[in-house]
Amino acid sequence: MRVAVQAEAFDVAAEMARLSSLSTLAGGISLFVGQVRGGAGLVSLTLEHYPGMTEKVMRTLADDAMTRFDLLGCTVIHRIGRLEVGQPIVFVGACAAHRGAALAATSFLIDRLKTGAPFWKKEEYASGAATWVEARVEDEAAASAWDAP
Amino acid sequence: MAEGTVQGIAEVPQDFKGSATTGMTVTVLYFAALREQIGREAQELDVPAEGLAVSALLARLGAEDSRAATALAEQPRLRVAVNHALCAMSDMVRPGDEVAVFPPMTGG
Structure with missing residues (x-):
């Protein structure tokens, strides 16, 4: 289990190599990378966080995923600071014996994150406008869909 | 600081309402849009030794600062964390706690 909050870019190949070498029982590794989506004149996103709580929440989330999906390992990396369109923001990876658990765990981790x-x-924006992103109802629904039925 | 000495405690006046000297404060942190609207990222707030509910703490913040009152009223879905854990408006805040107030989170 690896959790990180960082300004610098992550190395997808290195993260993949780490997950794939965790165990000889590993049969499936699923990766998700989120990046800054352009459009409507968007230039960049600046990510702010709450140091201390962020790492704690991410560790708890990764712990939950390990147990819930019987993972062999998982990685969650979230960048902070100013990121331009096309730059990666978040990396989620899950390693399991079978693909189903790895894929589901990846969805779970990014939805909850x-x-x-x-x-x-x-x-x-290119116009000079700057606005805080509003929470999306769809994102909250995706996160709560993983709650116990 | 020589806090904690008997002499230091004796010097605190009877009507003292609390500060770092007595430890009867909480640290309040603001994030994102709320931080910008209120115009600061942190403040100390005196609280009773027995604590108070999160809802009462928010009311106090608004009563002491008109910008906070406006910002808190305009943000209909405030999130509050006490000591790094999300909490309900009815939860209690006690001296020494770190309280963070922020809009819904938008990571990922």
């Missing part, structure tokens, strides 16, 4: 970890995005 978006609404449960204390990060906030501020958008900066």
Whole structure:
């Protein structure tokens, strides 16, 4: 289990290599990378977070995923600071004996991370306008869909 | 600081309402849009030794600062964390706690 909050870019190949070498029982590794989506004149996002709580929430989330999906390992990396369109923001990886668990765990981790970890995005547009991103109802629904039935 | 000495405690006036000297404060942190609207990122707030509910703490913040009152009223879905854990408006805040107030999170 690896959790990190960092300004610098992550190395997807290195993270993949780490997950794939965790165990000889590993049969499936699933990776998700989120990046800054452009459009409507968006130039960049600036990510703010709550140091201390962020790492704690991410560790708890990764712990939950390990247990819930019987993972062999998982990685969650979230960047902070100013990121331009096309730059990677978040990395989620899960390693399991079978693909189903790895894929499901990846969805679980990113869905819960978006609404449960204390990060906030501020958008900066070519026009000079700057606005805080509003939480999306769809994101909250995706996160709560993983709650116990 | 020589806090904790008997002499130091004796010097605190009877009507003292609390500060770092007595430890009867909480640290309040603001994030994102709320931090910008209120115009600061942190403050100390005196609280009773027995604590108070999160809802009462928010009311106090608004009563002491008109910018906070406006910002808190305009943000209909405030999130509050006490000591790094999300909490309910009815939860208690006690001296020494770290309270963070922020809009819904938008990570990922």
